[in-house]
Amino acid sequence: xxPILVFQTDFTxxxxxxxxxxxxxxxVDRELEIIDGTHEIPQYxxxxxxxxxxxxxxxxxxxxxFVSVVDPGVGTPRKASVAKxxxxxxxxxxxxxxxxxxxxxxxxxxxxxxxxxVNRLRGKNTEGVGVFHGRDVFGYCAAKLASGIISYEQVGPxxxxxxxxxxxxxKPELMDGKVKGIxxxxxxxxxxxxxxxxxxxxxxxxxxxxxHLHLTIRHEGKDVFSKRVPYYQSFGFVGKGEMIIYxxxxxxxGLALNQGNLCECYHLHFGHDWEVEFEK
Amino acid sequence: xxPILVFQTDFTxxxxxxxxxxxxxxxVDRELEIIDGTHEIPQYxxxxxxxxxxxxxxxxxxxxxFVSVVDPGVGTPRKASVAKxxxxxxxxxxxxxxxxxxxxxxxxxxxxxxxxxVNRLRGKNTEGVGVFHGRDVFGYCAAKLASGIISYEQVGPxxxxxxxxxxxxxKPELMDGKVKGIxxxxxxxxxxxxxxxxxxxxxxxxxxxxxHLHLTIRHEGKDVFSKRVPYYQSFGFVGKGEMIIYxxxxxxxGLALNQGNLCECYHLHFGHDWEVEFEK
Amino acid sequence: xxPILVFQTDFTxxxxxxxxxxxxxxxVDRELEIIDGTHEIPQYxxxxxxxxxxxxxxxxxxxxxFVSVVDPGVGTPRKASVAKxxxxxxxxxxxxxxxxxxxxxxxxxxxxxxxxxVNRLRGKNTEGVGVFHGRDVFGYCAAKLASGIISYEQVGPxxxxxxxxxxxxxKPELMDGKVKGIxxxxxxxxxxxxxxxxxxxxxxxxxxxxxHLHLTIRHEGKDVFSKRVPYYQSFGFVGKGEMIIYxxxxxxxGLALNQGNLCECYHLHFGHDWEVEFEK
Numbered sequence: 125x126x127p128i129l130v131f132q133t134d135f136t137x138x139x140x141x142x143x144x145x146x147x148x149x150x151x152v153d154r155e156l157e158i159i160d161g162t163h164e165i166p167q168y169x170x171x172x173x174x175x176x177x178x179x180x181x182x183x184x185x186x187x188x189x190f191v192s193v194v195d196p197g198v199g200t201p202r203k204a205s206v207a208k209x210x211x212x213x214x215x216x217x218x219x220x221x222x223x224x225x226x227x228x229x230x231x232x233x234x235x236x237x238x239x240x241x242v243n244r245l246r247g248k249n250t251e252g253v254g255v256f257h258g259r260d261v262f263g264y265c266a267a268k269l270a271s272g273i274i275s276y277e278q279v280g281p282x283x284x285x286x287x288x289x290x291x292x293x294x295k296p297e298l299m300d301g302k303v304k305g306i307x308x309x310x311x312x313x314x315x316x317x318x319x320x321x322x323x324x325x326x327x328x329x330x331x332x333x334x335x336h337l338h339l340t341i342r343h344e345g346k347d348v349f350s351k352r353v354p355y356y357q358s359f360g361f362v363g364k365g366e367m368i369i370y371x372x373x374x375x376x377x378g379l380a381l382n383q384g385n386l387c388e389c390y391h392l393h394f395g396h397d398w399e400v401e402f403e404k
Numbered sequence: 405x406x407p408i409l410v411f412q413t414d415f416t417x418x419x420x421x422x423x424x425x426x427x428x429x430x431x432v433d434r435e436l437e438i439i440d441g442t443h444e445i446p447q448y449x450x451x452x453x454x455x456x457x458x459x460x461x462x463x464x465x466x467x468x469x470f471v472s473v474v475d476p477g478v479g480t481p482r483k484a485s486v487a488k489x490x491x492x493x494x495x496x497x498x499x500x501x502x503x504x505x506x507x508x509x510x511x512x513x514x515x516x517x518x519x520x521x522v523n524r525l526r527g528k529n530t531e532g533v534g535v536f537h538g539r540d541v542f543g544y545c546a547a548k549l550a551s552g553i554i555s556y557e558q559v560g561p562x563x564x565x566x567x568x569x570x571x572x573x574x575k576p577e578l579m580d581g582k583v584k585g586i587x588x589x590x591x592x593x594x595x596x597x598x599x600x601x602x603x604x605x606x607x608x609x610x611x612x613x614x615x616h617l618h619l620t621i622r623h624e625g626k627d628v629f630s631k632r633v634p635y636y637q638s639f640g641f642v643g644k645g646e647m648i649i650y651x652x653x654x655x656x657x658g659l660a661l662n663q664g665n666l667c668e669c670y671h672l673h674f675g676h677d678w679e680v681e682f683e684k
Numbered sequence: 685x686x687p688i689l690v691f692q693t694d695f696t697x698x699x700x701x702x703x704x705x706x707x708x709x710x711x712v713d714r715e716l717e718i719i720d721g722t723h724e725i726p727q728y729x730x731x732x733x734x735x736x737x738x739x740x741x742x743x744x745x746x747x748x749x750f751v752s753v754v755d756p757g758v759g760t761p762r763k764a765s766v767a768k769x770x771x772x773x774x775x776x777x778x779x780x781x782x783x784x785x786x787x788x789x790x791x792x793x794x795x796x797x798x799x800x801x802v803n804r805l806r807g808k809n810t811e812g813v814g815v816f817h818g819r820d821v822f823g824y825c826a827a828k829l830a831s832g833i834i835s836y837e838q839v840g841p842x843x844x845x846x847x848x849x850x851x852x853x854x855k856p857e858l859m860d861g862k863v864k865g866i867x868x869x870x871x872x873x874x875x876x877x878x879x880x881x882x883x884x885x886x887x888x889x890x891x892x893x894x895x896h897l898h899l900t901i902r903h904e905g906k907d908v909f910s911k912r913v914p915y916y917q918s919f920g921f922v923g924k925g926e927m928i929i930y931x932x933x934x935x936x937x938g939l940a941l942n943q944g945n946l947c948e949c950y951h952l953h954f955g956h957d958w959e960v961e962f963e964k
Contacts, residue, residue: 143690144743148743151744162419164418168943183424198918200920255930255938313415313447361479361480444698461707591699591701639759651815653704658815
């Protein structure tokens, strides 16, 4: 059976871009199965693109091909690539940081630059277009690969995994009974914040469900929030609107307001300058 | 042929939750057909979840399996269930009010609580997760059921239909030439309001297309709106921006501004405390 | 193989309309393949509906059936039609301007009015409904056509192509070294503006990538913007936030802020009264 194509972009569905891109895929091979990963990655946010690939990929059947198009540098010399992960997935994406989490946390075993002489859409008045590689390069090449028209080797020349463009990833730490990390990403729908701290580190620190922990949040080095907050396995263990520390869907430590929006309520966000510290 | 899976949630597509959930389904059985019902149910709004299930279900082929995940109580002792409707559909959902309209207006003939010892996702670092039953319980169990890996009986133990959690549903009435009801739901896109009054009750009251009716809206017992409004079969029978009483897609009485947003324009909403009355 | 059905509407996914419409399609024929073109056409905007059909259609396999439901006149005497394009696609749509660009730029070779006596959904309490032709007429009839239950001729009676409702389309011009046109549409996601000027006209005028051009924008006859702006093949050739003239995905001249939102930043929009002029 041909592999599934899962797409994620920052295109939204507000205009015809996704539709044109999917049309190209279906014109390569009518049988291919297309799934919307999401088309609502925040605009130009290659960090989020990277995180979302990591978040959902391993739930898919091995061999699934992910197409990720968050591509502020479209048409400039950034590489258009297809990576192979250590656990057997393919990712078709600009090499612009979107592969960061997969490289660091899963492993990339091979990466190839798409040879646009053979793996770029021809005709249909597209050959002078430099702004829509989702349609003309990534979607088209992914469809050829999924269809079996080209092998992975025929995508284009391999290059060194060392060359992959990545963001720095900070590691959480446990010291003197304090667990420190950062807010690594948010849930833009429910407004929760996800730290880079694995639940195991909480266990190691002796923090258990039911405990109340001292939480301190620092932005750009300054304390912006400090409170004693309970740690539970899910939101409904506290009252509506109350703050909770919980274990998120990737077994990392998260922060939420039960049925509220934590990010909006306290003007919190994520990134390297958003440090978080927990203590009993 | 295996039944279709139709999903509705309040997850949105803003992050990777839907993608992870669908990956689980496809990993259970690559052949399963997944349809987006909607992922934009208002957050935590189990009433809307209930209404939307009712609104669209009977247009699908018999046997279709609906997965509804609006689940503010995820991880708490609310039941995770699979219901069977009187007209032959299955609904996989938390038993938290989301089954109200189906129970009242269609009938539920059997309900079973998902046995999480056998019908919960294992591995992939999910076993300590208490916050994402869409992926780990509802999506996974629905996929097993659709695939035929488990029978309906193997979902888990049946429990009494009487125990199903429901909201009260008010009945409309005709008295002294007045038809009274409530705004039961809105159309959050176009801003129309849908009453709980079937068109038949209008007929019984002698109201016909072309009539102008006295409309009174009360919120928490106080009159908030009063106007003479024409009743027609569709929006375009009045001028742009004008108010109209019409028969909605479920043959109930609706209220709209032609090409306008009634809810926003007059600050109207729906619920038990939004009464509406029509008179010739 | 049965043709794909590609849907575009202004329904959004905020409530159950898309779900009900797709259920009808699957009830006609379980095998049919449904693709979301977009459900986020701006409300009632038949001009955008027309443009989006044109923008993506030719990337799909020949024979694909597009269902376009932006239908402010639903239930009034506007025609419900199925058009056949010169390049071999079908469009199921209200004949309300939504066919403008296809007629002008691609060609429509035949058009038929849907005979609602035979090609309208029956039963399921829909027969008195006048407000949801997406479900009851367009989706249902398209499904029958795609399934082969009816031939194109059985859609209903043909009528003259001359009768198709269209908007006027302005032509761009080159005179005295100036290229003039209008903003024809925007990209509502990234905030770019697309003119009606083909790249060829720029070539003819002697404008090349790397040139800086005098740009003037007039709204309702008044100058609202004037600046010297560089012309490049893609966004990343200028700094973040800088303005650029570029060649868009349909080989027409576009205007953008690199990684910014041009429409919002300068309060620009599209339409016949938004003229744009370029000069060396």
